[in-house]
Amino acid sequence: MSEAAGIALQGVGKTFRGRGKVIEALRDITLACPAGSFTAVIGPSGCGKSTVMRIALGLEAADLGSVQIAGQVPRAAARAGLTGVAFQDAALLPWRSVRRNVEVPLEVLRLPQAEHGARVQQMIDLVGLNGYENALPGELSGGMRQRVAIARALVTHPQVLFMDEPFGALDQILRRQMNVELQRIWAETGSTALLVTHGIDEAVFLADRVVVMHANPGRIVEVIDIPFDRPRRPPLFADPAFHKLCDHIAEVLHGG
Amino acid sequence: MSEAAGIALQGVGKTFRGRGKVIEALRDITLACPAGSFTAVIGPSGCGKSTVMRIALGLEAADLGSVQIAGQVPRAAARAGLTGVAFQDAALLPWRSVRRNVEVPLEVLRLPQAEHGARVQQMIDLVGLNGYENALPGELSGGMRQRVAIARALVTHPQVLFMDEPFGALDQILRRQMNVELQRIWAETGSTALLVTHGIDEAVFLADRVVVMHANPGRIVEVIDIPFDRPRRPPLFADPAFHKLCDHIAEVLHGG
Amino acid sequence: ATSALTMQASWINDAEFTGYFLGLDQGYYAEAGLDLTYLSGGPDVIPESTIIAGRADLTLTSPDTTIKAIAEQGAPFKIIGTQYQKNPIGIVSLASNPIHEPKDLVGKTLAVPPVNVISVEAMLKMNGIDPASVNIVPYAYDPTPLIKGEIDASLDFTTNVPYTLDQAGAAATSFLLYDFGYTLFNDTVVVTEAVLAEKRDLLVAWLRASRKAWAENLADPTVWPPKFADSHFKGTGRTIENEVYFNSAQKPLIESPAGIFALTDDGIEKCLSALGAVGIVGTHEMFDTSLLAEI
Amino acid sequence: MADDRAASGHALRNVLILLAIWEIVGRFGLVAGGALPAPSAIAARLWIDRGDYPPHVAATLIASGLGFVIGNLAGIGAGIAFALSSTLLRIFRGVNIVIFALPPIAIAPILALTLSGMAPRITLAALGVYFVTMTATVIGLSQTDSRAADLIRAYGGGRYDLLRLVQVRAALPAILSGLRIAAPNAVLGAILAEFGGGGRWGLGAYLLGSLGRAEPERLWGIGLIATAIAGLSYAVFALLSTRLVGATRAVTLNAALPEDKAAPGSLRHRLTIAALTIALPFLLWWGFIKLTGVPEMIAKTPFAVVDYLVLSPGAESARAKLGAALMQTLPITFVGMAAGLGFAFLLAISSKLFPRAIAAFMPVALVTQTMPLVALTPLLVLVLGRGVGLTLWVTISVTFFPAFVTLAQGIALVPRSAEEVPRAYGASRWSEMKLVTIPASLPYLFAATRLTVPRAILGVMIAEWLATGTGLGNLLNQSRGYLDYGMIWSVAAVSVLLAVVFYLIVVGVERRVLKRLGMATAE
Ligand SMILES: Nc1ncnc2c1ncn2[C@@H]1O[C@H](COP(=O)(O)OP(=O)(O)OP(=O)(O)O)[C@@H](O)[C@H]1O
Ligand SMILES: Nc1ncnc2c1ncn2[C@@H]1O[C@H](COP(=O)(O)OP(=O)(O)OP(=O)(O)O)[C@@H](O)[C@H]1O
Ligand SMILES: Cc1ncc(C[n+]2csc(CCO)c2C)c(N)n1
Ligand SMILES: [Mg+2]
Ligand SMILES: [Mg+2]
Secondary structure (H helix, E strand, O other), X not given: OOHHHOEEEEEEEEEEEOOOOEEEEEEEEEEXXXXXXXXXXXXXXXXXXXXXXXXXXOOOOOOEEEEEEOOEOHHHXXXXXOEEEEOOOOOOOOOOOHHHHHOHHHHHOOOOHHHHHHHHHXXXXXXXXXXXXXXXXXXXOHHHHHHHHHHHHHOOOOOEEEEEOOOOOOOHXXXXXXXXXXXXXXXXXXXXEEEEOOOHHHHHHHOOEEEEEEOOOOEEEEEEEOOOOOOOOHHHHHOHHHHHHHHHHHHHXXXX | OOHHHOEEEEEEEEEEEOOOOEEEEEEEEEEEEOOOOEEEEEOOXXXXXXXXXXXXXXXXXXXEEEEEEOOEOHHHHHHOOOEEEEOOOXXXXXXXXXXXXXXXXXXXXXXXXXXXXXXXXXXXXXXXOOOOXXXXXXXXXXXXXXXXXXXXXXXXXXXXXXXXXXXXXXXXXXXXXXXXXXXXXXXXXXXXXXXXXXXXXXXXXXXXXXXXXXXXXXXXXXXXXXXXXXXXXXXXXHOHHHXXXXXXXXXXXXXX | OOEEEEEEOOOOOOHHHHHHHHHHHOOHHHHOOEEEEEXXXXXXXXXXXXXXXXXXXXXXXXXXXXXXXXXXXXOOEEEEEEEEOOOOEEEEEEOOOOOOOHHHHOOOEEEEOHHHHHHXXXXXXXXXXXXXHOEEEEOOOOOHHHHOOOOOEEEEEOOOHHHXXXXXXXXXXXXXXXXXXXXXXXXXXXXXXXXXXXOHHHHHHHXXXXXXXXXXXXXXXXXXXXXXXXXOOOOXXXXXHHHHHHHHHHHXXXXXXXXXXXXXXXXXXXXXXXXXXXXXXXXXXXXXXXXXXXO | OHHHHHHHHHHHHHHHHHHHHHHHHHHOOOOHHHOOOOHHHHHHHHHHHHHOHHHHHHHHHHHHHHHHHHHHHHHHHHHHHHHHOHHHHHXXXXXXXXXXXXXXXXXXXXXXHHOOOOHHHHXXXXXXXXXXXXXXXXXXXXXXXXXXXXXXXXXXXXXXXXXXXXXXXXXXXXXXXXXXXHHHHHHHHXXXXXXXXXXXXXXXXXXXXXXXXXXXXXXHHHHHHHHHHHHHHHHHHHHHHHHHHHHHOOOOOOOOOOOOOOOOOOHHHHHHHHHHHHHHHHHHHHHHHHHHOOOOOOOOOHHHHHHHHHHOOOHHHHHHHHHHHHHHHHHHHHHHHHHHHHHHHHHHHHHHHOHHHHHHHHHHHHHHHHOOHHHHHHHHHHHHOOOHHHHHHHHHHHHHHHHHHHHHHHHHOOOHHHHHHHHHOOOOHHHHHHHHHHHHOHHHHHHHHHHHHXXXXXXXXXXXXXXXXXXXXXXXXXXHHOOOHHHHHHHHHHHHHHHHHHHHHHHHHHHHHHHHOOOOOOO
């Protein structure tokens, strides 16, 4: 299981032939996230982060290369209920209440609601939406919608968790809280996590390895190991070693 | 003109009767942004920031209180072409190319495209989307879409500029660049700006005054003046006085 | 024991079919050994079609249609009798703007069911009138345009519409196409050759019972329609007074010295010659008068 | 909610105003020399006739109700199947259009001949329902938010899960709009079959008997009762749909491009499908005749029609007649098409700009959908004459309603966040329409066009049959009188073929335009 639960991209390439122009969104992306690891992907806007994730989820086909999730092709892993995802756009179903939106993965995977009811509530509480269970997405603020998406991503205890800028619309405080919670859940479930983020500090705080991408063509320029012990606690954000790593990543990101 | 171009909310209250529950989104919001000032609004997710902005734009009716934009009711100010806006959700029209999306305000205001064509291109270049003029929003990444929305907000030289977390989906570097550019444009046009953001540093860097809101009910808890000289340059981010102010705001935000 | 026989009428239940209702109610068909099923008609029921499709054994038709089908498509029909010696269709107009004869139609607007356009044109030609000099428009059974003066005349059953017009306060004038050379039967009794071969006895029995019933009905045309107010005429949207008028008006068109349903040589000859004028070539062989002869 | 109530109050007020105007017009004989009766006169007549109605209403209710249920089940089922498989959709496209475009005047006699009892009525009602509901279902399902689809697929959900968890719910308002159109269609279908089929009961039969009475009050009474039956059903679905539509609208705009429809496949594959598409209607036509055993003289197979038009001795004259009629019908058909669509478009836009006025107009619209044109023609002829005006009126009235409801539904589904972009810049309602509402509802506009175009030729034919006495409509009716079944089937085939051509042209334009705009096509 251990090796099998990882994420492995091998020489993945993808070119979009849009009407704007031809865009080489990904070139030769090779990335192996061992089972139980936490990987953060960081890179400028438009460098292909979301595309990597969509290919790993089987939502987009790669032109080149191969993808394995927990040793299976992406669609198979998804069908087996191994994956969980929070998209960059919250993608809530407008006619479903908060609770029923969080339940969607359970329904797709045909997991009995009775067993998972408590878990649903737990996740709603976790993202601070207690009391909003019956609200419709149209009655929520932007950040609240994003939180519903986070709750939904976590509700199935996924073995492989993909999150595309899940905290972009949250304030600092909530973002930190969510960082800590995410680390806890990840550690508890022993899952493999891939997080796309623009927050360097967030990436360093959470990840075992930070993957830095550049654009045109979208490619991986460096993979930086993050050595801090687990569990990591908020004071880490003030640690000089932490800042040094952040600065290094910023440099790499800068193209330095 | 000077006084008239400001934003003035007087005792604004708004309660939503959703299906989830009754939410007092805003209570007694009084806020006067003098003409030519830059105001940042910061507050936890769901505290009513977007609602304030939507009411100021005339998209939502307040239950209580009054709103004046440049001395007029919001709809009149909008019709006069005084306002510009970037929504929290990029809200691009999916069937229009990047360029045609940026042109929407010009079309609404019946400003001759011939005259403003150069300006449109300038804005597209500003947000780094040169070469993507003919792409449809569906061919852009999340951050690129948000940048189109920023370009659209600025294209009319608005006297009163509203931006709801416009940089949320951008990476740090681009975000800083955009911060500097926004400051430049704001200074050039002498407009009144209201920026909703989750970045405390961004707020302090850009604003004359930072308005801190709390939730339940949504209200203003403190307004903090930012004394730094203009134009502000990126080194300011490293200034100890800057950090002190940021820390103070974080505390207020925290509810301290 | 009685034998089943199905007849398809050519229109909805109105006085046009009083004889059959009488025969059914008085048990004349049963007496003749027939278990008669009576099917009402309507605009989408094409009588010849129903006997071709075997849904009825016998039907009432317009002879022009039937003979055209036999002559031009080899349809296996035989005409074994006719309800109307004289076709009741005619030109109906308002007394205030009367059209007494074909030449009055020149320059006028005449509403004609599309089916009957060739008949009208034939009649006009027979009377030396260029059909192009009459403005012919479609007609769909509602006399309102006539009353309102949108049209000057319509082609309709002269046995029926004048009553309606009268009720609407507009006295009517009419003449039969028959009286101006278009000498057609109507409601000709038609069967397929196959049915004629198989059920000849039953058909004779039907003719016999029907003749008896019709004779009884026409003896006093005011008597029978009211008796069907709650049965055959129920819910038709028409009135019993209307049916009485209709029944009375049709009496001279049905009765024949040779007996009701008679196909006299003279009648057949007139019918065929009128059809000849519209290019329909019929022959005496299309009629089988032998059944009537057996009654 | 309170808003709702106020709006329906205003709508009611407007309806009352409309009634008052009608009363005055009727009382003083201001229209067509009094051929339009006043509502009070109609009511009085209804009261007098009240004993006549129950059995007729019961018969019509049963026939239209069963037709409604069967037609809608078939429509929704087929719509789902077509949404799941675009190949299936393409193969059945021909059949679908044929069903929609077949002139009732042509099929009613065939149905009367091949089916018995209530069956012809139920069939005609169901046929009137199937296509609109199918189209509504397909458009509703095809406009699914791709973000939701991604979510389902990310959890390994298949086509069926997407359908079950997302598409059916997302399509509900659209399907309900189909059901709304279906209500009057079912009632009218049943009435038309009753009218011609020779049965004794049903509002159609009552109408036929009443037609010769020169009593418009009675005819209007029958028409209004039919409208009431359809209106009740319409109102239920309209109410449901307004309740649902709010929570169906996307909260934020979906910018994602629709997936490219499964690659069209090899040339051979495409040719096979095209061949099947064309062959299937003929196959069903041929099969229907063989199965029902309708005699050859009446039921012409495709071969018999070819024979009639090409090989038989009379072929030349038949072709000449057909050609001449076609030339009369065709030009006005194009005008009628444009007029019907234009009217629907205006109404749909007005329903957004002036919702109350349009709410008040709905009962009138429903009357035009349920009142058989045979009953209305005398009045129309008196008002409009027998020329182009009348033809256009009839064509508009048989085409605008489905297009209008479909389009209005599309407009109601435009996400609020899209409308707010121009609104934030003080856009006028019209400019908001132009910039956002209309482009955003383009897929629905095309669906509406697909509902209009094949019917336009039918509208013209009805006008020709009832009033002008020219063209294909007249030829069809005359041929019926002569038992000229070769011509009947030829006219039907030609008119349906034209409808198919018009439809395919729309599909082609639709595909090109929507693809350019990055929108999902329904077809
Ligand atoms: N469907 C598409 N058609 C054409 N081009 C596309 C499509 N999807 C993505 N692209 C292009 O691929 C590149 C990578 O996009 P992607 O969404 O992966 O970026 P990203 O790294 O997630 O950026 P962001 O941080 O802004 O979300 C972009 O240049 C974008 O324009
Ligand atoms: N249409 C609505 N119906 C019901 N409740 C609403 C509606 N719009 C907003 N709310 C509620 O009002 C409150 C404030 O929402 P608002 O969008 O203004 O928050 P915000 O400060 O912008 O949050 P965020 O940072 O998450 O975007 C929230 O609790 C939200 O649930
Ligand atoms: C047998 C028969 N056929 C038709 C009608 C109805 N109708 C009245 S006038 C008219 C035009 C001339 O045929 C028609 C069709 C009827 N009453 N009886
Ligand atoms: Mg992205
Ligand atoms: Mg907000």
